[in-house]
Amino acid sequence: MMRTRPLKVALLGCGVVGSEVARIMTTHADDLAARIGAPVELAGVAVRRPDKVREGIDPALITTDATALVKRGDIDVVVEVIGGIEPARTLITTAFEHGASVVSANKALLAQDGAALHAAAERSGRDLYYEAAVGGAIPLIRPLRESLAGDKVNRVLGIVNGTTNFILDKMDSTGAGYQEALDEATALGYAEADPTADVEGFDAAAKAAILAGIAFHTRVRLDDVHREGMTEVTASDFASAKQMGCTIKLLAICERAADGASVTARVHPAMIPLSHPLASVRGAYNAVFVESEAAGRLMFYGPGAGGSPTASAVLGDLVAVCRNRLNGATGPGESAYAALPVSPMGDVVTRYHISLDVADKPGVLAQVATVFAEHGVSIDTVRQQGKDQSSSRSGEAGNEGEASLVVVTHRATDAALGGTVEALRKLDTVRGVASIMRVEGE
């Protein structure tokens, strides 16, 4: 039976994502009504610039007073696609206080204040859904929250930022410069309002915090996530990666410790073998591996950014939340019962690719190898190539040139690797540490 009184939706934000949400709500109104069991009506659209032309949206719905919109009292669902911390946080809590459920795409806010927002939703007996916050169109939050609720997830690893994947892919495949690729990603609507959030890894770290919290049933905040951006990745890093049969991706990696007593969450650029499925994730696509005890390895893949893909996830949440409302029910809330501590980056175990500029003379390799051994870091491979052979015949006694030494290690803790690099820097024969890159996915 179709209910005739429509469910009223307040749309907060009508930018890249919000405009697509409004478009799909309008063009698919009949299908949405049939799937939900009641019509859904756009009751108001809050924006910053009221005079901007917004195609397909009744100008009478536009307001700059988002607070008044969420306080109206007749709003069933608030869709928050403004982004950032404030006023989004206050608007969402106000929405709960006034009886609305909330759908949001705001990973920054959820990573920072997810616990408080979940608590506010629970107090008001309303839903908080945020599928679009991680992985754009890819169903990821709901599979983790619901489909895998009976399993034990041990690892989540993937590419969760479309902008940086777009840039790295362009740099690797076309040799494009960093700024040129970033400008293109911004023009395509992939980047955050401040793209620093993308390129410095804050956006991916927020997503890692959300994923780790849901996957491990614990609370992981943005500050718990080790974060390194991709602005330092150079063409020469890509060349080194190629020599190893690898490419470079910005990865988010959330792991349960082997003893199950703690978790880690990190975001950083890493080399991955070209044979790994993540290596072939192109453009603004995202891909996430979830490894769980019973299911084994699952891969989620799809468009990770952009207005229309993200709106798809928002609309999916809207339908779910509306159905819950009609049934007088709510979906799952926060599950943080495991209360696992988040271990520091030093405890993370992985492999490393280290590029050193060294004096090209007898004994240097042995010196370098000794430093690795002293810190308990086992070397897998070493490759040396001459760098500056024009002024001297390198390698000959009394003719000291410079060489590039590339060391790839076996698995070691980040703390041990850090100690090794610190000691290497103190060697007279090590002229510089050109790059350190973790190697994942093997």
Ligand code: NDP
């Ligand atoms: P935009 O910057 O394109 O849009 C933001 C919208 O919010 C604009 O319509 C803006 O109004 C409005 N706005 C800003 N401040 C206020 C305010 N104080 N009161 C009312 N309205 C306000 O952002 P996106 O659409 O790209 O992103 C929205 C959210 O979705 C963010 O949380 C983002 O992280 C998330 N997201 C984005 C994805 C993407 O690919 N773009 C993918 C996944 C998630 P005006 O139009 O007048 O400027």
Ligand code: HSE
């Ligand atoms: N700026 C984000 C990205 C949007 O590039 O992945 C999707 O969350």
